[in-house]
Amino acid sequence: MRRTNAVKLAVDEETHEKLRELGIITARCWNEVNWLRMQQFKKGERVDFARTEKEAYEKYKHVLKVNAQQVARKNAESWRASSP
Numbered sequence: 001m002r003r004t005n006a007v008k009l010a011v012d013e014e015t016h017e018k019l020r021e022l023g024i025i026t027a028r029c030w031n032e033v034n035w036l037r038m039q040q041f042k043k044g045e046r047v048d049f050a051r052t053e054k055e056a057y058e059k060y061k062h063v064l065k066v067n068a069q070q071v072a073r074k075n076a077e078s079w080r081a082s083s084p
Helices: 013-042 049-064 066-081
Strands: none
Touching: 013 049, 013 066, 049 066
16 A cells, blocks of 8 residues: 655745746656657557657756656656556
8 A cells, every 4th residue: 555645835936936847847758758658659669768768868858857867767667567
């Protein structure tokens, strides 16, 4: 059983906006790496996790830094978990 902790951050408006923007960019990174992998899957190709991770990292590294790589790895974990 997984346990979830909810935390409410008390931040000023500027920090709130930065965190919101970071969340949006992280979601875009996830969606893009997922889309790249889905395209390979739909074509009947082997899903190249390393190449798609590198593409996403190169595009988002200026904003997310190493977190872009972590997003791609979490996405790969999700893909592998749903494999038959």
